[in-house]
Amino acid sequence: MDVPTLRIQAIVATGQGKPAVSPPITPVMSSAAMADLPNPRLPNFFIVGAQKSGTTSLHHYLGKHPDVFMSAVKEPHFFAHLGRMGEPLPSGLLFSARLVYTWDDYRKLFERSDGAVAVGESSTGYLSSHQAPAAIREHIPHAKIIALLRHPIDRAYSNYLMNRVHGAEPLRSFEDAFAAEQGRRDAGWPAGKHDYFSLGLYGEALSRYYAVFPADQIRVFAYEELRDDAKGLVETVFAFLGVEPSQPVDASEKLLVAQTPPRSQRIDRLIHSRSRALSVAKSVVPGAVRRSVGARLEAMNQTPARLPERQRRRMVAAYRDDLSVVDRLTGKNFSRWLEE
Incomplete structure (x- = not known):
C-alpha cells in the first residue's frame, strides 16, 4: 500500500476524519496587550486557501467593494508563523520576502481599514498549517473563514508547473514528483513548496478549522464556482461578510494565469x-x-496545461477517503472529483 493511502487511512481513523486539534501555541503578544496598542484593527475574515485555486482573483474582486478592505500584501502567513516568535524563515525560500512575523508589522497591513465593514487577508498556507486555525481562533474568535478548493490533482499539477517555471522542480515527470514527496521530506526538504500530495488533503486541513470555529463562520467553495460564475460567487461571499451583495464589481479579470514550462x-x-x-x-x-x-x-514544445483524463482520474483515487471527510464537513459533494 502506498504512503498517500496509508496517511489518509490514519487521518480517517482519528475520529471520523477529524484529527486531534493541535494545542494552542504560545503567542508573541497576548490579545489583551494587543488591544492596548494604538489602532489595533485586525482582519475579521480570512481566505485560507487552497494554493493554486483562484485565491488571488477572489482577493482582488473582494477588495473592489467599498465596504471591504483587503490587505495590500497577499500571503503574509502571519498566523502560521506565530510560534517562531518573530524569527523570519530563511530568505532563500520562494516568496519568503512577503511574509510577516511580528504583530507590529501585521497591524500595519490594516492601518487604512477604518470605515470598512469587512477587513480581510489571504494566506493559502493557513489551510495546511497546523498552527493557524487555533491561533486565529485565539486572537480573532469571531473571524469568518473562506476556503476555495480545487480538484486536488489539478491543484498539484498547477503547483508542479509553477515550480518547473521557477526552476524549483528538477523532476520532469509530474507523477515522479508527486510520488517523491515523502522521500524528500525524509531527506530534509522544507515543507510546502513540493508537497504536491499533502496540500490536497483538504479534509484533514478543514477538520482543524471546524474543530475550533462554528460551522456558520466557515464557507467552502469549489474552484469551478469561481471559474464558471465569478460574479455569483463574489455576491455570495459579500453576503456572508455582511456587506451589500449587489454592489457592482468587475469579476472578469483573471489573475495569475498559470504558465507552462517548455518540454525541452x-x-x-x-x-x-x-x-x-x-x-x-x-x-x-x-x-x-x-x-x-x-x-x-x-x-x-510547451508542457500541457492539463493532465490526460485517464492519468488524472487514476491519481485522484488517492484522495477518496479525504474527500469524503470534506463532504461530511461541508455538506457538499466534492467526491464528484473522483469521477470527473
Missing part, C-alpha cells in the same frame, strides 16, 4: 535564439512563415 530547454533556446547564424538564416525566410513556424514549434 534546448528547443526553447533555439526558438528564442538571437545568434548571428540564426539571424542570417531567418533573413531568407519570409516573416509570415517564420512567425508561423515559430508559433507551432513553441506550442509543440
